[in-house]
Amino acid sequence: DSLVRSGADDVERAAEAALRPRRMAEFVGQRVVREQLSLVLQAARGRGRAPDHVLLSGPPGLGKTTLAMIIAAELGASLRVTSGPAIQHAGDLAAVLSSLEEGEVLFLDEIHRIARPAEELLYVAMEDFRVDVMVGKGAGASAIPLALPPFTVVGATTRAGLLPAPLRDRFGFTGHLDFYATDELEQVLLRSAGLLGVPLAGAAAREIASRSRGTPRIANRLLRRVRDWAEVRGDGTLSLAAARAALEVYEVDQRGLDRLDRAVLEALCQRFGGGPVGLTTLAVAVGEEPETVETVAEPFLVREGLIGRTPRGRVALPATWEHLGLTVPRDPGT
Ligand code: ADP
Secondary structure, three states, X not given: OHHHHHHHHHHHHHHHHHHOOOOHHHOOOOHHHHHHHHHHHHHHHHHOOOOOOEEEEOOOOOOHHHHHHXXXXXXXXXXXXXXXXXXXXXXHHHHHHHOOOOOOEEEEEOXXXXXXXXXXXXXXXXXXXXXXXXXXXXXXXXXXXXXOOOOEEEEEEOOHHHOOHHHHOOOOEEEEOOOOOHHHHHHHHHHHHHHHOOOEOHHHHHHHHHOOOOOHHHHHHHHHHHHHHHHHOOOOOEOHHHHHHHHHHOOOOOOOOOHHHHHHHHHHHHHOOOOOEOHHHHHHHHOOOHHHHHHHHHXXXXXXXXXXXXXXXXXXXXXXXXXXXXXXXXXXXX
């Protein structure tokens, strides 16, 4: 099963890479972050120096990796990619840092998951462009400081709140990516359809956009599923009817909720009477990791007013019951 899944992931990753905007001008939406970041980059280019470290936060699939690549491209710098989970020991990070070249951009995805001992090393490297390389073991061990050339860290996180303050403070610029508006996703889809060479009708683009949970990655993925449907069951054109039929097959509902989203809402209403229920309990009920529920499903459900967060746990709101076609209890969510 894991082989099958990782195979599928590779296909998805390749499909994604092909659709990635390469320059800032191609990047749709996120007007505020785009403008702020463009200023940071332009100023750095003018000074001929590496820009401040950049932190990008927001739910998965909104363009953090894409922006990191664009930052490197706009600076004419090369990009090095690693991630928090890949850095289990301080030595892993020391190896990456000590091999950086001047002006390089180091992309640290899921930076909130970096191992504690490596964090300290990262602070020093970001602040003083220095890494202390440990030689020897035990009592005879000593740290040899190694100067690093100027470089720029681009950190990405789905949960900026989880970053320790000293790490957060070392980023000169933090950009928060928000869910995209439907018309922005429509632009993403029309651009992607053009790149893929598939005939996407305007009404179909609108339909897919409105059911993509405000997320470009989901929009592009649904576009590929609609294309599958159109090629296998339709006449190859991505019409509104084809889009609706495909989204039905893939169990994406009117508001764009998928199976996991609905499982969360159903558990909340039907098993826990509308809550409040703790995140972990809710995650166990739907057979997922708490982190998946919290970072993948919940942000959009919260934004849509389909789930409420209280100090005592998650609660159903009137719209939750209505969306599931259930009767709103007299005193919902208490
Ligand atoms: P994240 O790193 O935040 O999880 P990515 O940068 O990997 O998200 O984006 C996922 C996919 O969505 C990319 O393949 C890219 O094609 C598309 N995408 C993201 N943001 C945009 C955007 N603003 N304009 C066009 N396409 C986008």
